[in-house]
Amino acid sequence: AQTVTQSQPEMSVQEAETVTLSCTYDTSESNYYLFWYKQPPSRQMILVIRQEAYKQQNATENRFSVNFQKAAKSFSLKISDSQLGDTAMYFCAFMSRFGNTPLVFGKGTRLSVIA
């Protein structure tokens, strides 16, 4: 069974600075998808970024980028130029390559952006 581990329960960062959230996972599959979801105080989980395991290039979405290390089974999220609106819980998640299989989530990292 797949597992996802987020080792940082809480983090904080100064506004405009850069922060990296860690995620490791365990799977025997070679093709899969990895995600970072953001859950602001409004509670709705929003997809931040997605990585397909067969793509070597790290995904980027504006200020958000990932460092995907397939051999190490590591998938960290970098947030550049942090903004107050980035304050949220961040969940790392895994999905099997078949798609529409259940997401397996980590426990989350609570990020606070400080003015």
Next chain:
Amino acid sequence: EPEVTQTPSHQVTQMGQEVILRCVPISNHLYFYWYRQILGQKVEFLVSFYNNEISEKSEIFDDQFSVERPDGSNFTLKIRSTKLEDSAMYFCASSRDRQDTEAFFGQGTRLTVV
């Protein structure tokens, strides 16, 4: 922008009572899911639903749980006889089709069993 909506946002129920959590998925989506998050723990998959039947379910989704799409728009999760340990946030999600890897989540229903 289309979104998944869930009602109610918070429900308090007596232990042993039945509760129905409601979700309206995005209208052109075909796959629906329920996840739950016990306070302080990770989000866990409960069940997926496609073409009016359960596609996959976890070991958490026992006989006390059922899902239904009663009218083509709502997607409900029923817990027949609630237990204290059912207290959690329940998230509904939907995705467009079998090949789609992006699930859109609702804002969740906080269920408190007393």
